[in-house]
Amino acid sequence: MKAIYNFSAGPSVLPQEALRAAAEAATNFNQTGMSLMTMSHRSKPVMDMFAETEELIRELLAVPSNFKVLFLGGGASMQFCMAPMNLLPQNAVADYTDTGAWGSKALQEAKMFGQVNVACSSKTDNYSYIPKDLQQSKDSVYLHLTSNNTIFGTQWKELPTPINPEAYQVIDASSDIFSYELDWSRIGMVYAGAQKNAGPAGVTLVIIREDIVGKSGREIPTILDYATHIKGASMYNTPPVFSVYVMNETLKWLKSLGGIKAMQAINERKAAKLYAEIDANPLFKGTAAKEDRSLMNVPFILNPEKVSAEQKESAEKSFLAFCKDRGLETLAGHRVVGGFRASIYNAMPEAGIDALVQAMKDFKI
Ligand SMILES: Cc1ncc(COP(=O)(O)O)c(C=O)c1O
Structure with missing residues (x-):
């Protein structure tokens, strides 16, 4: 077969090793004789696979122990509303960096839940650069960043930190997660749709500091509450098991490199x-x-x-x-x-x- 190189922005190229493992798991997962797609998420082989995937993420990204790792549905787009719904009290303010189409969508959603301060924007220049001069509010709850702007091809070389010492970063790392080490010292939450650097579509990775959950002061629908997914270990509802498996194999490949x-x-x-x-x-x-x-x-x-x-x-x-x-x-x-x-x-x-x-x-x- 002639070599094909797929330059798609997402869903995107995956390691051959992960694809071959997925093909095998489609009919016979880990020598169980069963397709992974037919197995209960609560069965031992699947629970073990989830635990191993979390372990790989923790190891590769050096995730501190006070952070929870969640495998959710709804894409990164769902985090545009879920993050402010859970983290931003109604009368509080969050800083957003308008560095691309995705960051812009995120800030529009946040306006439904609290006050949004647009700390910088390169919109008038078709998002062709990352503004370095941020106008942050001194009492913001968090600073939202899109670490890599998939459409415009810009990337923060160093992620800015909130000026409020109490505030934390919320990072949409959908298109560059697992490509550099994260400095966890100011991070509250990182989220990423898997379908670029981490696996196939269907699973969204959320890594969240436990103490920031449950402080919004509002009632949150059960399925949209991070506390639900922390308590249910990402199994409150049926998780995208097959996608998590391909992520697992993708991360094993990354580790082997x-x-x-x-x-x-x-x-x-x-x-x-x-x-x-x-x-x-x-x-x-x-x-x-x-x-x-x-x-x-x-x-x-x-x-x-x-x-x-x-x-x-x-x-x-x-x-x-x-x-x-x-x-x-x-x-x-x-x-x-x-x-x-x-x-x-x-x-x-x-x-x-x-x-x-x-x-x-x-x-x-
Ligand atoms: C940086 C970034 N954020 C969010 C999204 C939206 O992701 P999803 O389709 O998983 O909702 C994308 C998709 O391309 C993206 O590149």
């Missing part, structure tokens, strides 16, 4: 190769501010100095077709940025980057 530090070095090398070609090749141009460039999502366009407005659409189509012919898939950019986007998450092999760089070198208009 040497863990997050080793992965980070590989990701830095991969991204550097691709950005070097974008900067050197006169046909292409990056869209994100250089100092904020993401190691996970790399948006680029055809250089308007080389490709006229009339040529653009057909030239874009022919580059995508040229790439597809070489097994380089899903490179079309998000509609709000245009051009192309190469998502090069943990599981994208370096050979995929090399193949894309070669295609960029070989492509002629």
